[in-house]
Amino acid sequence: MNPAVTLGAADWLTLFTHFLSLSLLAVGGAITTAPDMHRYLVGSQHWLSDAQFNASIAIAQAAPGPNVLFVALIGWHVGLNAGGGAAAGWHAQLLALAGAAVAMLGILLPSGLLTYSATRWAQHRRELRAVRAFKTGLAPIVIALLMATGWLLTAAHDQPARDWPLWLLTAATTVLVWRTRLHLLWLIGAGAVAGMLGWV
């Protein structure tokens, strides 16, 4: 069941400051702060249900666009609950949109301002030895982080007897991305079809 929620002005402010406070902690992406969002919004405040929280993450990952949009969906669900649920009509939809806006603004404003000013500063001093050392040193690290992310996604399916077709699909995609200029949407489409046909 989705919780019935009443949000006063102070609660909206609390919602906003919760995302504000997590923004600067989100090194490695907003998803790294998801556990804390869950603890506070689902656990302490009961502003959205467990199922709504999980659906927010699942939908944002399946949909095109940056994964940070899961934050918009969390805000959307909170607003929807405050308006009495999707069945309550346009009033609830309006509150849902307000929730999405509040959440996104909160999560993006501090990190955006910091990144903007820091990269500007570094851009004007790009010949500085420290700036060059920073970028040079981190290059192999972030490439490895990328590979580790791909690996972790694959390793989440950990039963060889059942999951080998998935691994094969991932391996084939890796080679195609690396060696060809095939449009990436074809690959995503092929994955969807393979899934629907029960091949993977």
Add this chain to the structure above:
Amino acid sequence: MPSQDSGAIDAAPNAPRSRADLFWSFTWLALQGFGGVLAVVQRELVEKKRWLTREQFVEDWAVAQIMPGPNVVNLSMMIGDRCFGLSGALAALAGMLTVPTVVVLLLAALYSSVADAALVRDALRGMGAVAAGLILGTGIKLIGALRANAMGMPACIGLALATFVAIGLLRLPLGPVLLVLGGAACAWAWRRLR
């Protein structure tokens, strides 16, 4: 191509023509990015549009990843800012977020009616496996950019392997790993850069 950049991306053959070009380019990028936008950013901005060289992309990506906030969102702001200043950063940011937000909200509204459909679940399973491959393939491609790295290839490979083991196999938290390995890497790079 007319270029208004301040010489920052002078090694790249092309640059965005206008703020509208930035907005729509990033909108189109974001809408292709299932399971993460990074693979698409590399393909479109480095290989097709050539707004960045591979080496510049790795450097920018390193900064975007280290700063708090969503990586690809940071990256879009950095590229937009370099070409047109604050308004460019905002145009790129708006492109990355506006239309995709509308799409994701529509999907959420539809979701309750399809959440249980086995077909949707199976399709997502296949798309998830492809998304992992997109990330891995992009990573392999970027390894080539390390040839120009001042630390030298052996040091780069060693650092990359250590990071992969720490995050991918030992599953250590990102913060300490970045602090220790990233700190060591930057110190080594500092010594090598003259």
